Amino acid sequence: MTIEGTPVAVESVREVGPDTVALELETPEGFDAHPGQFVLLRAVPRDVDADETIDEDDVVMRHYTLSSPSVGETFEITVGIDPDGDLSPWLAALEGGETVHVEGPFGTITYERDEDIVAVAGGPGVGPAVSIAEAARDSGHDADVVYQDDEPAHVDRLEALKADGAAVVIVDEADSEGLASAIETHLDDGRLYAFGFEDFVTFVAETIEDAGGDPDEALIENFG
Known part of the structure; x- marks a missing residue:
């Protein structure tokens, strides 16, 4: 079978935190994505012989949100490594030059570089955050980042932002109290974006409401 999506080269893989890597991928022709959007990545997470037939069950697909502030010849996604996962350990072990397939970009949560922002992240949500x-600062706008994680990733970029x-x-x-306090403190500093798993983004929405804000005005991406 033919793997769906556009084949792109993995330009590089680098460690950006405990059990976290960033993949720099070749940008497909016509690919125009904004910060906050995501792609569907497909791959066969094992060595495949040139004459081997690939079955549908061999292909693993996952969604990943962009973690680069812009798209040029390449773009970046951040991958949290689940040691028992079907795809992330294989992606983390790549050395560059391999091929994966992507579709997208998808998603209506985008940053148009036109306002101050507050980016709230849980775990792997730090990538899009x-x-x-960075896109906000590059555009001359203020940016706050509130990030909950025991083992932070992208520390170098966070320090550069600071x-x-x-x-x-x-x-x-x-x-939880510290997270709620930080959200409440920065709630009025700009448009709030939140990225993380369901429990996290539910907590963020509830905190916004408890603080007198409107969670419907926030741009919230639930990773499931």
């Missing part, structure tokens, strides 16, 4: 914050004037708050996974 830093991309939106040095550039962005407010960056990192709280432990068990510190």
Whole structure:
């Protein structure tokens, strides 16, 4: 069978935190994505002989949100590694030069570089959060990042954002009070974006409402 999507080269893979890597992928022709959007990535996570027939069951697909603030000849996704996962350990072990297939971009949560932002991230949500914050700073707008994780990723980019004037708050996974306090403190600093798994983004929405804000005005991406 033919794998659906556009074949693109993996340009590089680098570690960006504990159990987290960033993949730099070749940009397909006509691919125009904004920070906040995502792609569907398909791959066969094993060595495949040139004459081997690939079955549908061999192909694994996952959605990944862009973690680069812009798209040029390449773009970036951030992958959290699940040791028992079907795809992420294989992606993390790539050395560059391999091929994966992508479709997209998808998603209506986009940053148009036109306003101040507050990016709230849980776990792997840090990828799109830093991309939106960097895009905001590059466009002359203010950016706050609130990030909950015991083992933060993209620390170098977060430190660069902080040095550039962005407010960056990192709280432990068990510190719900600290997360709520940080969200409440920065709630009125710009349009709020939130990225993370269901429990996390539900907590963010409830915190916004408890603080007197309107969660429907926030742009929230639920990773499931």
